[in-house]
Amino acid sequence: MKRLVLAATLSLFAASAFAAPLSYKLDPNHTNVIAQWSHFGFSNPSLNFGQAAGTLVYDADEVSASSVEVTLPLSGLDSFVADFDQHLKSADFFDAAKFPAATFKSTRVEAAGDGRLKVTGDLTIKGITKPVVLDVTLNKAAEHPMAKRPAIGFDASATIKRSDFDLAMYVPNVSDEVKLRITTEAMVPKPDTAQ
Template sequence: MKKYLVVLVSMLGSLSMMGQTNTWVNDPAHSRLGFVVKHLTISEISGRFADFSVKVTTSKPDYLDAQIEVTAKIASMDTGVEMRDNHLRSADFFDAEKYPTLTFKSTSVEKTGKDKGKLHGNLTFHGITKPVVVDVVYFGTVTNPMNNATTAGFQIKGVVKRSDFDLGPKFPEAVISNDVQIIADVEFSPNK
């Protein structure tokens, strides 16, 4: 009888956890929010936001109810060339002094395959908010041997149009592509 009671208590505990809301945050050391643009139509220039955070609130193991919030500091933009970074932060492009942050807030998650989906949300920067859809790949969840934390990995890819956000309007597509690729690799652990 005692054995069955232990199993029942364990099952009830599992069921209560299923309805529990969890908040996950990104591990900055193992996460990257990057972008790629074409320069002069012949090469690609990549960069990243060094200072960003992602918070995911979900109660389902498949993340389909996830509410995702991303915040990046424009001043943390890094393409590896200081002169270019300063130009991108200027009023010619992001105008970091006037618009210091980039934000994304999800509106829905759509499953498209076993470990794939579409993330819908609103992207805001340079004083403009537009709906965007990006592709998501779920790489799985493991226990991190360094800290014993449950850790989930995702990759997000998508394209936004520079012109939708009035970003660098003086620079034609022959100089900088209108399409900006977004590439993010993110590891998450539950917020404790």
């Protein structure tokens, strides 16, 4: 009988530990933040904000306790055209020498249906901060088969205006609206490291 009580107690403890909020570190090798816009109506180019770094806290039982904070170093910006990369980093656009990173910090996380979330947060580009709402889909939360640690993956999307962040060159011929598509994996760090 004592063994059964002990087993039941351990099971409840394990279940509550698994359900507790977990803090994950973004994996930059499996995170893409893609921006896409219309170029005079002829094409829809895109760029990737690479080398994303950040922390994600997810609480499946109390979604509102979840949060995300991300830094996007502009050194990782890649439009797939080297000359254009340099123009984007210039004072005409991101002014990366003065503002070397963009950031996003959540202010509210809400459930939006099965496996879906709405994440409201502050996006800061060129020192200008504006609220943005991300429509988020939870792809998977499980032990990563290679790392043998808890991992989580999300996709997200949003639309922002370049003019809100002093990036309005060539508007309206080059669209003011920019579509953002995000996919990310994040893992619980190893206990003995910051990675």
